Amino acid sequence: MQDQHRVNRETASRLGWTVVHEFTDNDKSAAKMGVVRDDFEAMLRALMTGKLPDGTPVRGVVVLANDRLARRPGDYERFVEAFTYNDGFVFADAKGPANLYSEDVESMGLFGVVISKMEVRMRNSHRARAVSGKVVGGPCPFGWKGDRITLEPDEAALLRQAAREFIGGRSLYSIVMEWQEKDVRTPRGNYWQTRTLRTALAKPRMCGFRELDGEVVRDESGNPIVGEWAPILTPEEWYAVRAIVDARKGRNVKRGGVLGDVLPDDYREHRYLLTDILRCGRVKADGTLCNTPLRIRRTPDKQRHIYYCPDKSVGGCGGVARRGDKVDEFVSEAVLAKLEERQMRSSEVPSLWSGDEELKQALEERNELARGLATGRMTSETFFIAIAPLEERIARLRSEKSRADAAADSQRKRAVTDIEDVRRRWYLEEKDGGLPMSTKRTYVREVFHAVIVHPAGKGRTAFNPDLLEPVWRAD
Incomplete structure (x- = not known):
C-alpha cells in the first residue's frame, strides 16, 4: 500500500477494507534507475508472505495512482508477481477495484508504465528548458520571427502600444476593433478577439520571463528566470498588465471600467466623456x-x-x-x-504592500526546513509535508507584492506623464x-x-x- 503522502483511506473505507499499514517512499523517484525504494521492497515481501513483520495479515493493496506504484517495467512485473503469489488478494486505486489476476493485467500495466515514463521524461525536459530559459517548440507567437527569439518589429510595436494603452485605461475591445480595421491577423490568420489579445499580453514571455504550467519559473533566490528571446515589454509594464487582468478574473467589466458580478459585459467604446459620471x-x-x-x-x-x-x-x-x-x-x-x-x-509613489515582514518570515521558515533536512533533524517525509503549504504561501505573497509594486510603478509613470x-x-x-x-x-x-x-x-x-x-x- 503505497502513495506519495498517504494511503487512500477513503477508497479502502468505501470498499469495506481496513488499512493495516502504510508504505511510503515520498522522497525517492519511481522512475530513476539505481534508486532502492525500501518501502516498496517491504511491501513486496509482505505480499509474498501474506503478513507484516509483526504478523498482521495482509490481503491486498490500495494506491492513489498506478504511476506512484511503478514507473519501470521491471518493478511492475515484480509487483504483479508478488501480488498474485497468493490467491484472493484485492487491489484498488482512485478509480476503484481492479482484478490483477486477469490475463491481460500485466500487459496493460506495462503499457501504463511506458506512458508514465514518457510523461516523466517530458516534464523533466520542460523543467530543464524552463530553468535554462531555452525556447520551446510550437507555433511562432505574434511579435517574434520564426526563430521565436528575434522580434518582428511591426508586430512587436503593435503589442507594445496595446499594452501601454491598456495600462492607461483603453479597452481591449477598442484596440481589437482598430486592429481588425487595419487587417492585423493572429499567427493562424484569424482576426484578433478581446480574449486572444488579453491572453497574449498577459503571458510572461512578453517581458522575457519563462513560464511553466501557468506560473513564472524562478531560481533558488526567487527571481524570475529570463529567457533567451528578446522582450517586448519591461517587467514593470507586464506586471501592470497582469495586475489589471488578475483583478478582472471571474468578473464582469461594466461601463467606465467598473467591476461587477451580475450585469453582462459592456464591450462598447463610449462615445461621450461623462456618461455614468x-x-x-x-x-x-x-x-x-x-x-x-x-x-x-x-x-x-x-x-x-x-x-x-x-x-x-x-x-x-x-x-x-x-x-x-x-x-x-x-x-x-x-x-x-x-x-x-x-x-x-x-x-514618488510608494508601494502600498505591507507584507514584506510576512514574506521574510516565510522565506526564513523555508530555509530552516531545508537546514533541518540537510542535518538529519527532519525526515524527508516530514519535510515534504511541511514545505508544500509554505511554498504556496510564499508564491501568494510574491504575487501580491508584484501586483502592488506594479500598481505603484504605473502610478509613478502616470505622475510623470x-x-x-x-x-x-x-x-x-x-x-x-x-x-x-x-x-x-x-x-x-x-x-x-x-x-x-x-x-x-x-x-x-x-x-x-x-x-x-x-x-x-x-x-
Whole structure:
C-alpha cells in the first residue's frame, strides 16, 4: 500500500477494507534507475508472505495512482508477481477495484508504465528548458520571427502600444476593433478577439520571463528566470498588465471600467466623456438628491449633445439638463489641471504592500526546513509535508507584492506623464492622434468619483460652471 503522502483511506473505507499499514517512499523517484525504494521492497515481501513483520495479515493493496506504484517495467512485473503469489488478494486505486489476476493485467500495466515514463521524461525536459530559459517548440507567437527569439518589429510595436494603452485605461475591445480595421491577423490568420489579445499580453514571455504550467519559473533566490528571446515589454509594464487582468478574473467589466458580478459585459467604446459620471443634483421632496446618472440626447440639428436627467417613468426626475460641450470642456480642464498639479508635486509613489515582514518570515521558515533536512533533524517525509503549504504561501505573497509594486510603478509613470502631450491630444480627434475616449474617461475617473449637476432654473440661462459640483478623489 503505497502513495506519495498517504494511503487512500477513503477508497479502502468505501470498499469495506481496513488499512493495516502504510508504505511510503515520498522522497525517492519511481522512475530513476539505481534508486532502492525500501518501502516498496517491504511491501513486496509482505505480499509474498501474506503478513507484516509483526504478523498482521495482509490481503491486498490500495494506491492513489498506478504511476506512484511503478514507473519501470521491471518493478511492475515484480509487483504483479508478488501480488498474485497468493490467491484472493484485492487491489484498488482512485478509480476503484481492479482484478490483477486477469490475463491481460500485466500487459496493460506495462503499457501504463511506458506512458508514465514518457510523461516523466517530458516534464523533466520542460523543467530543464524552463530553468535554462531555452525556447520551446510550437507555433511562432505574434511579435517574434520564426526563430521565436528575434522580434518582428511591426508586430512587436503593435503589442507594445496595446499594452501601454491598456495600462492607461483603453479597452481591449477598442484596440481589437482598430486592429481588425487595419487587417492585423493572429499567427493562424484569424482576426484578433478581446480574449486572444488579453491572453497574449498577459503571458510572461512578453517581458522575457519563462513560464511553466501557468506560473513564472524562478531560481533558488526567487527571481524570475529570463529567457533567451528578446522582450517586448519591461517587467514593470507586464506586471501592470497582469495586475489589471488578475483583478478582472471571474468578473464582469461594466461601463467606465467598473467591476461587477451580475450585469453582462459592456464591450462598447463610449462615445461621450461623462456618461455614468454626471449625476442629477436636483433636491427631491424628502430633501435627498435625485442622484440619477444623466443620459445623452442630441440637439435637433445633430450638432451638439445634451446631458439630461430622465423622467420619473424611468427612475429620474426630469429636472436637469445641460449643454454637453460646455460640461465636457469644464470637466476636461479640471482633469488636466489636476494632472498638472500631480506632476508638479512629486513622482514618488510608494508601494502600498505591507507584507514584506510576512514574506521574510516565510522565506526564513523555508530555509530552516531545508537546514533541518540537510542535518538529519527532519525526515524527508516530514519535510515534504511541511514545505508544500509554505511554498504556496510564499508564491501568494510574491504575487501580491508584484501586483502592488506594479500598481505603484504605473502610478509613478502616470505622475510623470508629459501633461503637455496629454493636453494636446485631449482635444484632437482620435483619427488625428487624439486620446481614445476610454483613456480620457480613465483620467476623469482617476480625478472624480462623480460630478453633480445642479438645476439652473427655468428658462434659457447662460452656462454656469458653479452649478457643477465635482466629487474629488483623494490623491
